[in-house]
Amino acid sequence: MGKIGYLLKRIKSMDYNKMFTTINEIKEKTNKNKISIFFDIIYCGIKYQAGYMDYKLYEMYNLNKKQRATIITRGINNSIVKKYNNPAFTKYFSDKILFNKKFNKYLLRDWMEVTGTEENYEEFKEFCHKHQDILVKPLSESCGKGVEIFKTNSKNIKKIYDNLLETKRYLVEEIAVQCEEISKLHPSSINTIRIVTLNSEIVAAFLRIGNNNNVVDNFNHDGLVAPINIETGIIDYLAIDKKMNIYERHPLTNEPILWFKIPKWPRIKRFVIQASKEIPEVGYVGWDVCLGIKDPFLIEGNEFPGHDLYQLPPHRTDGIGLLPRFKKAMNKKGEEE
Numbered sequence: 001m002g003k004i005g006y007l008l009k010r011i012k013s014m015d016y017n018k019m020f021t022t023i024n025e026i027k028e029k030t031n032k033n034k035i036s037i038f039f040d041i042i043y044c045g046i047k048y049q050a051g052y053m054d055y056k057l058y059e060m061y062n063l064n065k066k067q068r069a070t071i072i073t074r075g076i077n078n079s080i081v082k083k084y085n086n087p088a089f090t091k092y093f094s095d096k097i098l099f100n101k102k103f104n105k106y107l108l109r110d111w112m113e114v115t116g117t118e119e120n121y122e123e124f125k126e127f128c129h130k131h132q133d134i135l136v137k138p139l140s141e142s143c144g145k146g147v148e149i150f151k152t153n154s155k156n157i158k159k160i161y162d163n164l165l166e167t168k169r170y171l172v173e174e175i176a177v178q179c180e181e182i183s184k185l186h187p188s189s190i191n192t193i194r195i196v197t198l199n200s201e202i203v204a205a206f207l208r209i210g211n212n213n214n215v216v217d218n219f220n221h222d223g224l225v226a227p228i229n230i231e232t233g234i235i236d237y238l239a240i241d242k243k244m245n246i247y248e249r250h251p252l253t254n255e256p257i258l259w260f261k262i263p264k265w266p267r268i269k270r271f272v273i274q275a276s277k278e279i280p281e282v283g284y285v286g287w288d289v290c291l292g293i294k295d296p297f298l299i300e301g302n303e304f305p306g307h308d309l310y311q312l313p314p315h316r317t318d319g320i321g322l323l324p325r326f327k328k329a330m331n332k333k334g335e336e337e
């Protein structure tokens with residue numbers, strides 16, 4: 001689908017009440033004329049494949065044409081996914097069981113599938129005897145939905161097993177253990193490193209940090225996000241939450257985030273690049289990585305990396321987004337966008 005086709009599809013499916021609410025919010029924030037905001041949103045949709053949420057999220061109303069042209073909008077992100085991710089192979093990422101089977105050597109932890117058979121229940125009992133604390137996940141949900149930790153004992157194993165079948169959470173894993181340095185930021189959650197690869201080149205990296213003692217570190221569950229300098233492994237921007245509050249230190253633990261250096265960063269990069277070559281037919285992936293006590297390991301991979309974290313206003317220098325870096329990776333093999 002080309003730019004015009006994408007635009008027509010978006011126009012047809014647009015929530016106009018939400019769009020006009022967004023226009024009112026931008027007017028309150030900027031004191032700009034609502035009519036001019038409306039037509040500027042339309043212009044950005046045609047020129048940059050930006051929806052009204054992109055326009056608001058990336059504060060495109062404050063950007064000049066040169067800056068706007070560097071933003072990875074929803075339409076541009078969709079086109080990258082379509083070009084580099086063969087639908088015949090994305091099942092290895094959208095289905096968490098298939099992902100664990102394919103990338104088992106990168107997981108470094110025990111896991112099993114719940115199937116409902118008598119033999120499988122016996123396997124589950126053995127798993128729980130070995131790992132009293134277990135993490136359960138649905139197979140295809142995102143944003144941390146359905147993820148839960150259970151403490152098991154001899155009396156509640158059957159109840160937990162039945163619950164997993166009833167709620168269709170068929171993936172059970174050993175609890176991941178992260179390194180002490182990253183754990184200190186927020187010990188209640190595994191604070192994952194999101195690394196985005198395109199053509200087996202790292203184009204973006206972020207540290208996602210849990211908050212409010214939540215089990216997950218997701219941005220949509222009060223989590224914080226801070227970009228990692230790809231070359232140095234240092235966080236050289238302030239962390240932010242979904243409400244755009246900024247943090248030099250973690251609000252709960254008071255641990256410093258700004259200038260935090262990711263341990264073993266060169267090793268983590270080599271690890272992710274190696275994983276990105278396992279399924280070359282899916283060339284654009286967002287990897288969630290945990291740095292363990294000794295080695296990095298995968299939590300999961302995402303075949304449709306969300307673009308919302310890529311270039312938030314507090315994380316841009318001179319308003320410049322990440323599209324130039326993405327284009328460099330796309331041109332790696334003499335390709336064009």
